Amino acid sequence: MKPFENRNQNQHTNQSNCANLFNQFCISLNTLKDSFRPRLFLIKKKTYWCHYIDNALITSYLGRVGFCRPFLPHRSTDIDSFNLKDFLKSRAIKQNELKKGECGDCCGCSFLNVGYHDKNEWVFNSIDLAFSSFCNLRCTYCYIPKPDLAIKNYDKEEKMFSLICEILDHQLLNPYGSVSFSGGEPTLMSSFSKTCRKFFDYSPNLTFAFITNCTIVSKDIVEIMKTPSKVSFMISIDSGNEDSYLKIKGKPFFQHVMRNLQYYLKIAECYPNNNIRVKYILLPENLNDFIDFLNIMAGLKLETVYFDLDANLPTISDEMINAAIDFCIEAKNAV
Ligand code: SF4
Ligand code: SF4
Structure with a gap:
């Protein structure tokens, strides 16, 4: 075969390969277009989701149960x-x-998210x-009206317990999920x-x-702390000495609470899956106490x-803002 003929033949073969490739590309493009079409349609449409709807059962001290955070x-x-x-x-x-x-009616809620979200298989991931x-305390800033702090509602508590049994007996809660106890004082x-x-x-x-x-x-909490379960605490202290504790909380329990806190901290030292945090709400009554408080907490190696600031205050004074700034500076120094 002459070299020239050979070149022509090669050229012809290359051209037909290119045409084939182009045809295949067009077919694939059409197939891709078809398979993407439904997704493109969905992308254009806005979807919403809310963590609380998807995961939570929330209860309130008023005896109400729901899925909505607010x-x-x-x-x-x-x-x-x-x-x-x-409910479901x-x-x-x-x-x-x-x-x-x-x-x-979720529009405007800060818990509303836009976009896709894959809910996991569990009906509940958290129970509050x-x-x-x-x-047993009467904190000045408590959101619960004072008369309600004296009410024990055995009947509703029993019904709540039955509901929890129903949820757990049907294995509706993610075994790696979370449960939080608050109140009132939940241990009571x-x-x-x-x-x-x-x-x-x-x-x-x-x-x-x-x-x-x-x-x-x-003793129930202590028992759980001594297992591999994770336990986290938020303990409200709000004062750095007995006087302001009494003023804010209405009961002379400051030393007693400090002893209890030390006891929990000692257990947490041996079982590091536990996390203890304490809380100080800045109030007009304790603006000058937080250095004492921070020193005590640093001494306990917390x-x-x-x-936080008292959410009930109608306005935040400059004095309060300055105290909040000082609190941050002192807390940083205490580390
Ligand atoms: S109002 Fe907010 S928290 Fe309640 S369901 Fe809607 S998005 Fe979720
Ligand atoms: S300890 Fe909590 S529930 Fe009890 S009075 Fe204080 S803020 Fe209210």
Whole structure:
């Protein structure tokens, strides 16, 4: 074969290969276009999701149960008439509305998210039990009206316990999920001990959170602390000495609370899966105390101190803002 003929033939073969490739490319493009079309359609449409709807069961001291963090009254039901099936049905309706891009009365809520979200397989990932109003202190800043702090509601607590049993017996809670106890003072709930036990028996892999005033050392909490379960505390102290404690909390328990805190810290030293944080709400009554407080906490080698301003104050004074800044500077120095 002559070299010239050979070159022509090669050229012809290359051209037909190119044509084939181009045809294949066009076919693939069409196929891709078809498979992307539904997704492109969805991308154009806005979808919403809310962590609380997807994951949470939230209770309030008023005896109400719901899935919505700001606790919209029409999204919560009194425990006396609560029915788990109806709850899940109304939750599914709201989830579908959000998925379709209808945010309705969720519009403007800071917990509303835009975009895709894959919900995991569990019906609940967290249970918040703020079910009791009963408390042995009378903090000036407490959001619960004073008369309610004296009320023990055994009947509703028992119903709440039955609901928890129903959820756990049907294995609706993620065994690696979380449960938080607050109130009132949760350790004073008549059903506290058996509720802790029920959760712990369900799964030792749950994370337990206790928002407590630490006036009581709970043997149930101590037992859980000594297991591989994660326990986190938020303990309200709000003062650096006995006088301001009495002024703010209405009871002379400062030294007693410090002893209890040390006891929990000692256990946490041996079981590092526990995390203890203390809280200091800046109030007109304790603006000058926080250096004492920070010194005590540094002495106890506490790693995390949380502070906030009193949310009930109608206006924040310059004095308060300056104290907040000083608090941060002193806390940094205390490290
Ligand atoms: S109002 Fe907020 S928290 Fe409640 S369901 Fe809607 S997005 Fe979630
Ligand atoms: S300890 Fe908590 S529940 Fe009790 S009075 Fe103080 S703020 Fe209220």
